[in-house]
Amino acid sequence: MRPQGPGSDPSVGRHMKSEGFSNVLQGLGINPRDISSISQLKGMALEMNLGDAQYIQLNQSTEEALKSMGIPNATLAMVLSGSDEVDRLKKRLKEIQESMINKEDMKSIFSLLGVEFDQEALAFQDSEGGILLVRSGLDEILED
Amino acid sequence: MKRGDVKLAWAESRLWYTVIMSNSIAKIVQFSDESKTLPDGSKVIYAENEEKIVLYHKVPFEPGVNYVYDRKTGEIVVNAKPGTLADKRKMLQLGTYFLENSKEDDLVTLDVHPKG
Numbered sequence: 001m002r003p004q005g006p007g008s009d010p011s012v013g014r015h016m017k018s019e020g021f022s023n024v025l026q027g028l029g030i031n032p033r034d035i036s037s038i039s040q041l042k043g044m045a046l047e048m049n050l051g052d053a054q055y056i057q058l059n060q061s062t063e064e065a066l067k068s069m070g071i072p073n074a075t076l077a078m079v080l081s082g083s084d085e086v087d088r089l090k091k092r093l094k095e096i097q098e099s100m101i102n103k104e105d106m107k108s109i110f111s112l113l114g115v116e117f118d119q120e121a122l123a124f125q126d127s128e129g130g131i132l133l134v135r136s137g138l139d140e141i142l143e144d
Numbered sequence: 145m146k147r148g149d150v151k152l153a154w155a156e157s158r159l160w161y162t163v164i165m166s167n168s169i170a171k172i173v174q175f176s177d178e179s180k181t182l183p184d185g186s187k188v189i190y191a192e193n194e195e196k197i198v199l200y201h202k203v204p205f206e207p208g209v210n211y212v213y214d215r216k217t218g219e220i221v222v223n224a225k226p227g228t229l230a231d232k233r234k235m236l237q238l239g240t241y242f243l244e245n246s247k248e249d250d251l252v253t254l255d256v257h258p259k260g
Binding site (some may be wrong): 015018019020021023024025026027028029030034035036037038039040041042043044 | 173187192193195196200210248251254258
């Protein structure tokens, strides 16, 4: 798909002159004509999904790999690149564990979100307001 | 799910993602200075929306390589052709290299807003 012309914002046309920019738009399946404007923020204004830990949706190969490690029925896998990341994760889980919020409140939140609340799931709220579910295995990770 | 299995459901990222993406159809991270390159002379642009993660890699005097990861299927497409596990690893390596060799001040995030 080649760019079909800039949107109404002049900055769109300016960005489209960049080969890399037009390529990533193409990769995302976005037609430049569907863009009204592009705003610009300094720095990295998102949680990049290619950092130390990569959260991946399971496909057949990762599912098989996890099964071979004795972890069947997993829905998400987290890949860590080294022991430093494991240590950081442990520390982070401890912090999160200490900030566990009221389960009744959590039920209400999940209800509003249309998510079924699993009584066995451990739910926490982190310092930035995000919600983290740790389904079983937390103790094993912390004690490991 | 059985207790004892190591299973992490990272609802946090999903929820934050919803908040972040609420008024845009994509976010693109690149060097604010177009002439800036990574230490090896290459350029990387990272982009994501709800469906895909894209990493564009350009080495001087070589054609650009566009890695497109489908977040739902887990499949990867490289320059519009089906990719392999090795391509996924390469994409991750490039992303990590990009992160490790760029300062926050050098980066800019472009927020793409839809019409209507």
